[in-house]
Amino acid sequence: MKAIRVIRDEHRAIAAVVHGMIHLVRDIRERGAKPNFQLFGAMIYYIDAFPERFHHPKEDGYLFRLLRLRHPDAKTLLDRLEGEHRTGAHKIRTLEQALARYQHGGESEFPVFAKAVEDYAAFHWEHMRAEESEVMPLAEKYLTAEDWKAIDDAFLGHSDPMVGADAGSEYQALFTRICNLAPPPIGVGPSAD
Numbered sequence: 001m002k003a004i005r006v007i008r009d010e011h012r013a014i015a016a017v018v019h020g021m022i023h024l025v026r027d028i029r030e031r032g033a034k035p036n037f038q039l040f041g042a043m044i045y046y047i048d049a050f051p052e053r054f055h056h057p058k059e060d061g062y063l064f065r066l067l068r069l070r071h072p073d074a075k076t077l078l079d080r081l082e083g084e085h086r087t088g089a090h091k092i093r094t095l096e097q098a099l100a101r102y103q104h105g106g107e108s109e110f111p112v113f114a115k116a117v118e119d120y121a122a123f124h125w126e127h128m129r130a131e132e133s134e135v136m137p138l139a140e141k142y143l144t145a146e147d148w149k150a151i152d153d154a155f156l157g158h159s160d161p162m163v164g165a166d167a168g169s170e171y172q173a174l175f176t177r178i179c180n181l182a183p184p185p186i187g188v189g190p191s192a193d
């Protein structure tokens with residue numbers, strides 16, 4: 001069940017970027033820090049592209065699909081989570097628009113952007129929590145060894161070139177770029193002051 005570790009790692013990477021955004025928003029609100037729009041843009045691109053093109057397709061296509069077969073009672077939970085994969089994409093569009101308004105409209109647009117960041121963080125936090133504390137125990141209980149082989153292959157990037165090892169290293173490079181742009185304690189970039 002190597003996939004469980006990979007899913008947790010991918011969740012931690014997404015959570016790190018989301019928490020980084022919350023931290024930056026707080027710095028702007030509480031300390032009057034200057035917004036780094038290049039960094040916000042890279043972060044929003046990451047939390048859009050990484051889950052959308054890399055993480056969710058593997059959950060939907062392998063983990064959730066097989067769990068639906070082995071444990072039909074999980075339908076309500078899995079319908080909700082798959083629905084969130086779709087609504088999450090809309091929430092990111094809202095976030096992108098709020099960032100554009102803040103960047104081009106100035107400070108008066110900050111509260112709407114800050115709220116969009118906080119809403120997205122709460123939404124995504126609850127989504128990952130449900131996957132880790134509700135889906136994974138069911139998967140461990142009901143999936144077969146053969147199911148895990150297929151899921152592990154998918155999550156380790158061995159079965160689909162679209163979400164495979166090369167795609168994984170692209171997102172790793174983007175994550176590193178965000179760390180290099182972000183001020184401490186989020187990353188190792190220049191201080192916001």
Ligand SMILES: [Fe+2]
Pocket residue numbers: 056059081085127131
């Ligand atoms: Fe998910």
Ligand SMILES: [Fe+2]
Pocket residue numbers: 007011055059128131
């Ligand atoms: Fe997930």
